[in-house]
Amino acid sequence: MFYREAGQFYTSYAKDQGIFQLRQDKYGLWGILFIAFIVVPVGLYLLVQGGLMAASTKDYLYNSIFLLLLVNSMAALGLNILTGYCGQISLGTAAFMGVGAFTAFKFSTGLNYRIQHEDDAGELVSQLVPLLPAIDNPILLVLIAGFVTAIVGVIFGLPSLRIKGFYLAVATLAAQFFLVWCFSRVEWLYDYVSSSTIQIPPLKLFGLVVTGSETVMRDGQAVTIYPAAETKYLICLSLVVFFAFIAKNMVRGRIGRAWMAIRDMDIAAQLIGIRPLATKLLAFAVSSFFCGMAGAMSLIFYLGALEGAEAFNINESFSVLFMVIIGGLGSITGSFLGAAFITLIPIFLVVSLPWLGGQFGIPVDAAVVEHFQFMIFGALIIIFLIMEPLGLARLWQIGKERLRQWPFPY
Amino acid sequence: MKHAERTFGDTLLKVDNITLRFGGVKAITDVSFEIREKQIFAIIGPNGAGKTSMLNVINGFYHPQEGTITYKGNPRHQMKPHEAAETGIARTFQNVALFRGMSTLDNVMTGRLLKMSGPSMRYYHNKLANMPVINYLTYPAMWFGDFLLDSLYWGPYQKEEVAHRKAAEEVIDFLEIQSIRRTPVGRLPYGLQKRVELGRALAMEPDLLLLDEPMAGMNLEEKEDMCRFVIDVNDEFGTTIALIEHDMGVVMDISDHVVVLNYGRKISEGTPAVVQADQDVIDAYLGVAHEEDLIET
Ligand SMILES: Nc1ncnc2c1ncn2[C@@H]1O[C@H](COP(=O)(O)OP(=O)(O)OP(=O)(O)O)[C@@H](O)[C@H]1O
Ligand SMILES: [Mg+2]
Numbered sequence: 001m002f003y004r005e006a007g008q009f010y011t012s013y014a015k016d017q018g019i020f021q022l023r024q025d026k027y028g029l030w031g032i033l034f035i036a037f038i039v040v041p042v043g044l045y046l047l048v049q050g051g052l053m054a055a056s057t058k059d060y061l062y063n064s065i066f067l068l069l070l071v072n073s074m075a076a077l078g079l080n081i082l083t084g085y086c087g088q089i090s091l092g093t094a095a096f097m098g099v100g101a102f103t104a105f106k107f108s109t110g111l112n113y114r115i116q117h118e119d120d121a122g123e124l125v126s127q128l129v130p131l132l133p134a135i136d137n138p139i140l141l142v143l144i145a146g147f148v149t150a151i152v153g154v155i156f157g158l159p160s161l162r163i164k165g166f167y168l169a170v171a172t173l174a175a176q177f178f179l180v181w182c183f184s185r186v187e188w189l190y191d192y193v194s195s196s197t198i199q200i201p202p203l204k205l206f207g208l209v210v211t212g213s214e215t216v217m218r219d220g221q222a223v224t225i226y227p228a229a230e231t232k233y234l235i236c237l238s239l240v241v242f243f244a245f246i247a248k249n250m251v252r253g254r255i256g257r258a259w260m261a262i263r264d265m266d267i268a269a270q271l272i273g274i275r276p277l278a279t280k281l282l283a284f285a286v287s288s289f290f291c292g293m294a295g296a297m298s299l300i301f302y303l304g305a306l307e308g309a310e311a312f313n314i315n316e317s318f319s320v321l322f323m324v325i326i327g328g329l330g331s332i333t334g335s336f337l338g339a340a341f342i343t344l345i346p347i348f349l350v351v352s353l354p355w356l357g358g359q360f361g362i363p364v365d366a367a368v369v370e371h372f373q374f375m376i377f378g379a380l381i382i383i384f385l386i387m388e389p390l391g392l393a394r395l396w397q398i399g400k401e402r403l404r405q406w407p408f409p410y
Numbered sequence: 411m412k413h414a415e416r417t418f419g420d421t422l423l424k425v426d427n428i429t430l431r432f433g434g435v436k437a438i439t440d441v442s443f444e445i446r447e448k449q450i451f452a453i454i455g456p457n458g459a460g461k462t463s464m465l466n467v468i469n470g471f472y473h474p475q476e477g478t479i480t481y482k483g484n485p486r487h488q489m490k491p492h493e494a495a496e497t498g499i500a501r502t503f504q505n506v507a508l509f510r511g512m513s514t515l516d517n518v519m520t521g522r523l524l525k526m527s528g529p530s531m532r533y534y535h536n537k538l539a540n541m542p543v544i545n546y547l548t549y550p551a552m553w554f555g556d557f558l559l560d561s562l563y564w565g566p567y568q569k570e571e572v573a574h575r576k577a578a579e580e581v582i583d584f585l586e587i588q589s590i591r592r593t594p595v596g597r598l599p600y601g602l603q604k605r606v607e608l609g610r611a612l613a614m615e616p617d618l619l620l621l622d623e624p625m626a627g628m629n630l631e632e633k634e635d636m637c638r639f640v641i642d643v644n645d646e647f648g649t650t651i652a653l654i655e656h657d658m659g660v661v662m663d664i665s666d667h668v669v670v671l672n673y674g675r676k677i678s679e680g681t682p683a684v685v686q687a688d689q690d691v692i693d694a695y696l697g698v699a700h701e702e703d704l705i706e707t
Pocket of ligand 1: 432435
């Protein structure tokens with residue numbers, strides 16, 4: 001009764017082709033956006049002001065949960081375009097995210113390279129010389145990271161013309177290991193520091209500090225300004241929302257149809273005039289663009305500093321793949337559901353398991369929690385692959401169909 | 411009988427001495443024929459005669475070792491399937507090859523992909539494509555312009571989408587599949603799937619339509635519908651049709667010209683009446699009739 005399409009008819013094809021078939025879905029989305037953009041920041045702010053929540057709790061929510069969720073959503077969108085829509089399996093997601101992170105780092109420091117020469121005393125002196133002016137706009141950095149990763153993605157997507165399925169997965173796995181090797185071996189990538197960590201320099205957007213800190217003189221006193229968690233959150237949220245909209249447009253238009261045609265029946269797709277290589281490479285490019293942005297966002301907003309080989313290892317690739325499988329292959333909504341699920345479950349377990357153990361007098365340490373997490377994810381992956389390959393998104397759809405019929409199922 | 415005084419145009423497709431081998435197996439041996447514009451052309455023959463292989467040669471899937479193909483008056487080089495599609499050849503498959511994850515409407519819309527092109531690409535093809543050097547330099551920019559419009563689903567792209575939706579709806583109306591527009595095709599019964607596949611091919615507005623056993627596995631009513639659609643497509647749009655069919659009644663009824671293959675060779679050719687009376691054809695069919703009966707019942 002609450003969820004009906006009755007009486008909603010479209011009088012033009014343009015309307016019928018809108019993103020949402022039902023008014024309820026549209027209002028639902030506006031509601032979610034309203035909550036994410038307004039209710040969350042304002043509500044948390046008021047809670048802290050009113051003394052109901054510690055400022056550190058608020059920052060924990062933003063920095064450790066919301067930002068991670070947004071980064072993961074972006075990555076899941078990227079992988080879903082490639083795997084869910086175009087049917088090309090990839091295990092190199094984390095490596096592509098890494099390419100994005102390192103690109104953002106290099107451009108934020110002006111693409112430094114090192115020159116070495118001997119000084120008068122005969123000692124070796126090295127000097128970092130920037131090739132370009134350093135870019136300090138985080139959004140610009142994220143976009144550049146996307147473009148560079150898209151190019152890398154196309155290169156690693158080339159084998160997809162010849163190999164499919166399992167073998168392609170192995171080829172992307174090779175990409176994963178090769179790129180991660182680069183992250184800890186190619187000194188130029190991390191500006192030659194011995195620890196091979198990269199750290200994002202101070203960035204600003206519209207005069208707001210986004211990373212690092214800034215010291216300004218106020219009333220004759222030096223004041224240090226730290227970035228507000230809300231600033232990072234809102235920038236990331238805007239990026240994710242905008243690019244989710246772009247992704248949705250692609251998959252509902254001719255580009256998406258070509259991808260899905262290749263996924264469902266590539267022989268028939270060719271006979272319709274679809275060029276298999278170009279179509280697959282476009283999917284690799286767009287997918288890598290998203291993953292690259294996710295990596296750059298992870299470096300700039302979420303972590304600030306990271307070590308490439310550790311932050312973007314194969315586990316991260318698998319975890320994004322799980323998001324896509326559990327959320328729903330070939331569904332934009334599913335990417336978000338999956339990202340939320342995989343991001344929030346561990347946090348939930350970390351909080352709840354020790355508490356639960358405490359109730360029964362069983363000590364639960366971090367290792368136990370981690371093992372529980374593996375077990376739960378493993379079981380869920382198997383359950384979803386067997387019972388509902390279309391994931392949470394499909395369950396949501398089935399739920400809606402039930403609601404539509406309720407209370408008269410026949 | 412129905413086509414008593416039909417007239418046809420020029421030769422649309424000419425197949426000359428085609429031989430196709432798979433390793434040691436000769437699937438097609440030295441076959442030649444001509445398909446004329448507006449004709450309904452039938453290829454018949456017992457199982458394994460090389461009929462499907464012939465269609466695969468025509469739309470660029472297989473490359474024959476010998477022989478030439480002349481299409482629309484030009485000798486054709488070895489082409490890829492998507493290039494054949496660009497020259498106006500559409501096709502349905504013996505085993506339905508729909509995009510199972512997509513709805514009927516999306517399947518038909520996918521058939522329009524070649525017709526869809528953004529404003530920048532249209533400009534490119536009208537103005538820039540013929541200029542040397544400039545065509546290479548401007549192509550990426552033009553392509554990217556359309557790509558951006560697509561991803562914003564905005565302005566000219568939306569108009570494009572609506573225009574093609576209209577065309578797709580015409581096909582859907584023509585085939586009377588309005589009620590399954592939004593159904594994922596994987597859930598449709600076999601007969602309807604074949605109809606959707608025909609719809610996808612029709613959406614391409616082809617000059618030459620290849621149908622591989624369009625009525626196989628259908629009940630009588632579905633067969634009659636399908637016959638009607640084939641005849642109507644030919645009548646209303648003037649599309650040249652080459653079809654493979656096992657049901658001799660259907661072939662005799664709707665086709666203008668028949669070629670009979672057996673073991674990869676052409677054994678007879680002519681109007682349905684001529685072919686039907688040909689002793690070689692009768693022998694070929696009698697020779698395998700028993701086997702066929704065994705398999706199908
Ligand atoms: N890709 C291939 N590789 C090897 N042999 C093939 C291939 N395609 C077809 N053949 C062989 O070519 C011969 C003709 O096959 P084809 O499918 O063209 O027959 P058909 O006339 O369509 O038969 P049917 O009525 O059963 O559909 C068969 O002997 C088949 O085994
Ligand atoms: Mg066949």
